[in-house]
Amino acid sequence: MKKHVAVIGTGYVGLVTGACLAEIGHSVVCVDNNKKKIAVLKKGGVPIYEPGLGEVIQRNRKNGRLSFATSIADGMKKAEYVFIAVNTPPKPDGEADLSYVEAVAREVARLLSRYTLIVDKSTVPVHTGEKVKQVLRLHGRPDADFDVVSNPEFLREGTAVKDFLHPDRVVVGVESKRAERAMRELYAPLKGPLIVTDIKSAELIKHSSNSFLAMKISFINAVAGICERTGADVTKVAEGMGHDPRIGKSFLKAGLGFGGSCFPKDLSAYIKMAEEAGYDFELLKSVQKINAEQRRWVVKRLKKALWTLRGKTVAVWGLAFKPDTDDLRNAPALDIIAELCEEGCLVRAHDPVAMNLAKPRLKGVYFARDAYDAAKGADAVALVTEWGEYKELDMKKVRALVHTPVFLDGRNLFDPDGLVALGFQVHAVGRPSAALPASAVGRTPL
């Protein structure tokens, strides 16, 4: 049954949520106070790079189920469901800044005119549902009829449309049977299991899921460090571990650490939230520490390979925090390039889609036309983001372009033996290095 939905906040999550709810048959207005973003969308453009999203938006704009607005009042005219999908950035102390959520709740309160579900889609700390309810009561009419729902989102950038339309699970935290029924009706076209909980548990499911995944990544990165010290191969260790269904294969890829807009901020917010609840979440602090250290792998390895770095030219392949997105928020590449520049390196950077967004943030860096151009004359090439197209490169050509054939595979994208056969000195995270003499194995911690 078609429902009327307003989604407030048209970013990575709100736009995907709005477009996909329209795709499964609902009538959706996506609202954002960023006028430029809405203007692009109204003209048929897509303000972010997200594979498959453009098609879903176009289809649903044409069939009239998806439209855009700059005011919450316009978005809410017919809305039975109001999704809050605004940003919840970290404050300097790591706590989640909920002022955007509060501002939306305040405005929504004034506009409530029929029974409405206020659905929190943003990632928020436990107790936010209660606070939103308090704001709605404080600023709304005394007889306002609403339910607050927590409906955390688990999509990943790069595969967001698929993740939303084919979810592993949909979590809804509710306080009434009426709200549960309404959420079941809204998501009826989706096949994934609907997990119904109280609001606080739903809120905690989100932070716990992200923190657990981040913990898996830091765990395997710590194991990679042990592999480097002992001569074992982390890809083999991860494979052997992953076959145990209790462990699972996913999120055991060692690399340069996790980035993005969510894991880093959600870890900080969870640590802070736990602290407020009287618990010192030391485990998660270690996850953060390992992640910060992992980003230093490129520079540490380069020092091993090239000795001094001042004046050396380094090609950096990949800037976005992961492939298939243009998102640079907390991207390891930004920290790595900053460290390279501090060491006095000349950086030649390339990314298939994030170059324009990166340019204003990376002064003094040469932005290459393509990965080959980046490699020209380089003393070393560092693969930082594992874009699929890098795997297709003619590495023989790359070998001919570089000044010295030092290759740092920060994401274990390449077969090291293949590169060694082409004459590269290969350094790969957590794998035996073709560059290290046998005597270094087991004795020289990196």
Ligand code: NAD
């Ligand atoms: P984003 O910054 O891309 O988008 C947020 C949007 O909200 C922006 O366009 C901003 O202009 C808009 N906004 C802020 N205040 C507004 C207001 N008062 N009225 C209208 N619009 C307003 O953020 P995002 O990446 O989409 O994340 C949103 C939330 O979803 C965060 O809490 C995040 O943790 C969570 N989340 C994100 C992802 C992801 O992959 N990015 C996945 C799951 C959950």
Ligand code: UGA
């Ligand atoms: C992550 C979660 O996977 C989503 O479920 C969640 O909804 C989202 O955060 C969120 O809350 O915003 P996302 O940040 O888009 O999604 O990307 P991931 O695929 O999870 O990757 C995050 C980071 O971890 C990337 O930097 C990636 O390179 C890194 N990573 C991932 C590894 O280093 N190793 C792995 O095995 C997996």
